[in-house]
Amino acid sequence: MTSKRLLSINNYHYRRGGSDVVYLEHAALMEELGWENGFFSMQHPKNFDTPWSRYFVDELEFGHAYGLADKMAMAAKVVYSFEAQKKLKRLLQDFRPGVAHLHCIYHHLSPSILPTLAAAGVPTVMTAHDLKIACPAYKMLNDGGICERCKDGSVLNVVKHRCVRGSLGASSIVAVESLLHRRLNTYQKHLDKVVVPSRFFMEKFIEWGWPRDKFVYIPNYVDASRFEPDYAAGDYFLFFGRLAVEKGGATLLRAAHAAGVKLKMVGTGPEQEALLALQAQLQGDVEFLGYKTGAELHALIRGARAVVLPSEWYENAPMSVLESYAFGKPVIGAAIGGIPEMIDQGETGWTFESRNVDQLADVLRRVRALPDAAVERAGRAGRALVEQRFNRAGYVGATLQLYADLGVAQ
Template sequence: MSRARRVLVVAHGHPELSRGGAEQAAYDEYRALGAMPGHESFLLARAPLSGSHGGTPFSVYRAPSEFLFHSDMPDLFKLSQPIKHMVWSGFREFLLKLRPDVVHFHHYVFLGVELISEVRRTLPEAKIILTLHEFWALCHREGLMVRAQDDRLCSEATPRACHACFPAYTPEDFLLRNSFIKSHLAGVDAFVTPSEFLRQRYVDWGLPAHRVHTLENGQAQALTRVVDRPGTHPNRQFAFFGQINKWKGLDLLLDALAIVLDRRKEGDPLPTLNVHGANLENQEAAVRERISTKLEKLRPHVQFHGAYRKEDLPELMAEAGWVVVPSIWWENSPLVIQEAFSLGRPVIAANIGGMAEKVRHDVDGLHFRARDAGSLAATLEMALDDPTLWPRLRAGIANTPGIAEQVQKIMALVA
């Protein structure tokens, strides 16, 4: 009887300790692989450095197949692990004990791109997969591809353009940065991107096109279309779900709603907006104050509910007709779009990046001009005033892939 295929999933955080889309995607894959016949899965998730794990950078967390890698990485310019013995000693020993057949990296931030090369050096027969969730390798500004000088969207990751954002680094510094990161990515057998938009950016940057594959993120939680409540008007009910920060566009949505309310005439249908989002209290003071003031000013048309649990999504989305994704950065494959479609909710999204790719205008949602409150207001008015639009777009929503289907496709890349 042949040995089960051993797969190590590596993430830059454990979703129980650091909530985020990439962390959750890695954990969902680890769980799905554990349930797949002929496979044995392990998770290695980064956690902050501490002295409470016996002098080794590793500790077991929650289950015998879940490990934490305790590391810090102050070198966010080269994405390099500064504590070298963690790579050539600690991580190497970990690999030799586990001996995975496949190592799937979901990130390298706070881990170091050197870990990829260490897998290739220590286990030369192992297959290496890297999922690219955003633009960290291309963009020193936390992978946003947004200019530091004026917050404008950026479409080129050249040394000269990057120097304009960060004058402390010369164009030559950025050229060396690119070469350093690419030298470690050269050992990857297959790259995965959750959107074609993201894939094309990395191909333009220099990754070999034949090794970069677009696979949509799979849903781990089985979501089915919610039953619409009798007597409601879903076309008048809007909702925002997700993290609240400068880039997610909540303040843009609030500005657009204020424009809509100001233009409503007597007898016109009025919109309601439910905001479900975490981390407002953790934002810088100016952002926090700006959003809080707008939320208060728009009561009772807007209700702020704070953080939510994923298991509560069906109930929360049953109270919404439209899910609005107003991000002012590119986004790549926002999880909330898949969740909305799984629950039968059309999406209103900015017309850029992964949002424009995932939402088909006038088929299963609507686009508006990114970063333009007036354009978003006009789109909200269209949704409000045409009662035939919402049921037509709801009927256009296609089925979303499940996690088992996605994981099978990922493993097939290195079969």
């Protein structure tokens, strides 16, 4: 069996989003368990300092003002990055991992690194943080809502419906990338296992043609000992997250107004101005608090009656659910994606039909009318759920078993 050496691979080497946090924290967890870590990523000004940066690929950011030649070179790298292959080969000459664990690699590193790992004989695992290994646009979402046209049809649907940022150019590049890697069968051929944090994602991938035996269900976790709960039922409902269309902010504002409840919105994003305009029209009891993190955010969660996730896309396994539970708060979640499997209906929270303003308003009214003691019981049940089902020990045990099954010494 090979050694306890982990090579973690991800586009960014800083805490940019949820998948990047998992990439870094998974590596830190394995180091605590006595593993030696290596990293492969992309150069970026916000990256954490690391000696592994000498192997990282050059920065590639789509929002920058590039010239035509640079844009064409970038597009080629998105489809197939020979630079990433070359630099990864050099890393593998200097560091022989027992297993490579991939997170988000497309667009910046590209799937071209998968055959490189396979050729080196490195067992390779990917955590599916999104739906990219099925959907070219990775969200199964476009301006028209949930979209699965590419499942049984051509990936050129992504161009026709401009599924990537509403852009013809970006959608065309992604379509070419997907056509090539579907033809080469890059993901299915070269990934040994895919970790899915939600059962919903596993079943969705299988619907799209993946074999069931490629998947291992390992749910996300929180270390509840690091969260100080407050079970007292507050007088407001809380949303915290990105203000984007798929997060359902407009549905929540309308429902809160209809229910006559107090709502606090934490976060920023592309829908911020539209939501502020809607709030000005509705005149509900809503506070927009902007971006909050750390102690400020934690205090807002502790003070809430319940946390609301009004999502309108296929969420995977939102950490915000687990964090809310850890702080002793019940969750009201849209019944879409992996959210329902994280909520024990009527025990740790409540669900409603995604996009249904009336149903959400009804749930908000009912939870506001509940005796405080009942809300507190739900918060305690949520805390117990993360301690018993979504805990560190379960995550570690399942991960080590996966690595052992791939031939890595424990």
